[in-house]
Amino acid sequence: GAGVSQSPSNKVTEKGKDVELRCDPISGHTALYWYRQSLGQGLEFLIYFQGNSAPDKSGLPSDRFSAERTGGSVSTLTIQRTQQEDSAVYLCASSLDGVGRVLKETQYFGPGTRLLVL
Amino acid sequence: QKEVEQNSGPLSVPEGAIASLNCTYSDRGSQSFFWYRQYSGKSPELIMSIYSNGDKEDGRFTAQLNKASQYVSLLIRDSQPSDSATYLCAVGHGSNTGKLIFGQGTTLQVKP
Numbered sequence: 001g002a003g004v005s006q007s008p009s010n011k012v013t014e015k016g017k018d019v020e021l022r023c024d025p026i027s028g029h030t031a032l033y034w035y036r037q038s039l040g041q042g043l044e045f046l047i048y049f050q051g052n053s054a055p056d057k058s059g060l061p062s063d064r065f066s067a068e069r070t071g072g073s074v075s076t077l078t079i080q081r082t083q084q085e086d087s088a089v090y091l092c093a094s095s096l097d098g099v100g101r102v103l104k105e106t107q108y109f110g111p112g113t114r115l116l117v118l
Numbered sequence: 119q120k121e122v123e124q125n126s127g128p129l130s131v132p133e134g135a136i137a138s139l140n141c142t143y144s145d146r147g148s149q150s151f152f153w154y155r156q157y158s159g160k161s162p163e164l165i166m167s168i169y170s171n172g173d174k175e176d177g178r179f180t181a182q183l184n185k186a187s188q189y190v191s192l193l194i195r196d197s198q199p200s201d202s203a204t205y206l207c208a209v210g211h212g213s214n215t216g217k218l219i220f221g222q223g224t225t226l227q228v229k230p
Contacts, residue, residue: 031216042206042222043162056217091161095216106152107218109161 002027004110006092012116013082021077021113025094032075033107034067035091043091049075082117089114121145122209124221132229137194139224141207144188150210151183151190152218157203166192197228 005024013019025032034046045059049069060066064082069075079086093107121144131137139153150169154162168174168181168190180193190209194201207221 033217035220043220045217045219048217050216106164106167107216109163112161 004092004094004108006090006110006113008113009111010114010116012118014118015084016081018078018080019082019115021079021090021115023075023077023092023094023110025073025075025092026108029094029096029108030072031095032069033093033095034075034077035093036061036088037091037112038088046077046090079115082115084117087115087117122207122219122221124205124207124224126222127225128227129224130227130229131197133197133199135197135228137197137201137226137228139192139194139205139207139226141190141192141209141221142188143190143207143209143219145209145211145219146185146188147211148185148188148209151181152208152210153179153181153192154206154208154220155203156206156223162206194226197226199228199230202226202228 004026007022011019030051032049035043036046037043047060047067048056064080067075067077089112091112092110095107123142152164153166155165156162166176166179166181168183171183171185174181178195182191192205204223204225206223208218210218
């Protein structure tokens, strides 16, 4: 079946503009995660959606960042008033929100969106 | 602050050798452990998961877990140039959440 898809694959924007990044998880996966990866760095957790529960927003770096997930499927990460330090690869992952721990934590990643803020 | 630590490398090994990648974690409540491989410019892909103390083998890969020492490792036998990548260690808490904490990754270079 299809994997996690993300769009756009690349985005160049000017400082101060807003951007929207989209993630379409694997069909049937009810858990969805957003991460940020700066050049040469590890993955920084941003936000986590699990089924109908309130999202875990503990990783969002500032109030310029927000995310929503409509209909339990597609998610949009919005960055308002972008800054140069927002330049990074934004990765989305999904997992089955099953009863077992294994299903919850086995995450599958999309190809990422490379964001460059000039 | 829950942390996952890895040596950034690069770790350089000759083709055919055993590559040993190490990871330590700070949260004693951690219950699940993952190794992801990430090629340059690509997204991470899951290669191993381990939940119990001891060794778990899958082909040329062996994951080792020691919860008492808060240490997890990945051994790659008969290393190939195609194994050259960054290896990310990820740790899950095991509570009712799939959230993982990732290390910074170790870059492995396998020289022909």
